Amino acid sequence: MWYYEKKLQYPVKVSECNPRLAKYLIEQYGGADGELSAALRYLNQRYSIPDKVIGLLTDIGTEEFAHLEMIAAMVYKLTKDATPEQLKEAGLGAHYANHDHALFYHDAAGNPWTATYIQAKGDPIADLYEDIAAEEKARATYQWIINMSDDPCLNDSLKFLREREIVHSQRFREAVEILKQEQNRKHIF
């Protein structure tokens, strides 16, 4: 089970109403390499992975939900006061027609989230390599969004999230090292 802390992992501040940036940012909400995909991927893989790395998948999967919540707060703040006209100009006319100001799990191009974004092969090495790739792809996505964003407050939060991707990738790489160790031998780190 989980306990919920009624605060964000890192503060989210937004300088100005900017629905176009929200349109790009939604990639990390409901995109293939977004936070929802990450959380569900790791928490689902836990059951069929060696005991030594289950805790890691639980911890990182849980943190991904904290990131998802930050992205949601960003998207909401960027769009909450936008008029239908502004949303239309930002390329969110179709989103408004379907969802009004509600958030929805789709990527920057409007493709709805699908379970085919996440894999569970059951092979521990295959699954952890996929997790490493997912972290690097999420890091790259944050870079591309930072490159397009001129909102310094928002970028501050995005840089924090990018750094977390690096730490997660590092931990998954260490998990691979643990699983590939020869058994019945002494190991010193």
Next chain:
Amino acid sequence: MNTPIKWYHPYASTADPCPPIEWKYYQTPPNLYLGFQPTGLPQYPLKEALYKGVLWPVLFDPYPTPIRGEDR
């Protein structure tokens, strides 16, 4: 210390429709080089670590990468 950016010079044809981008860059963050993290590495003060998103300077990778002196 490993460099956080690598670059290459992609081929450009005189027949390309757009002005060529002469150098292409990509990030190579510290997790690619660290291996299994050793214990006892230096740590940031707690408050700074919470803002940076990481406890250990060895894994901190600012983005965009700050430009220093002659470094590209």
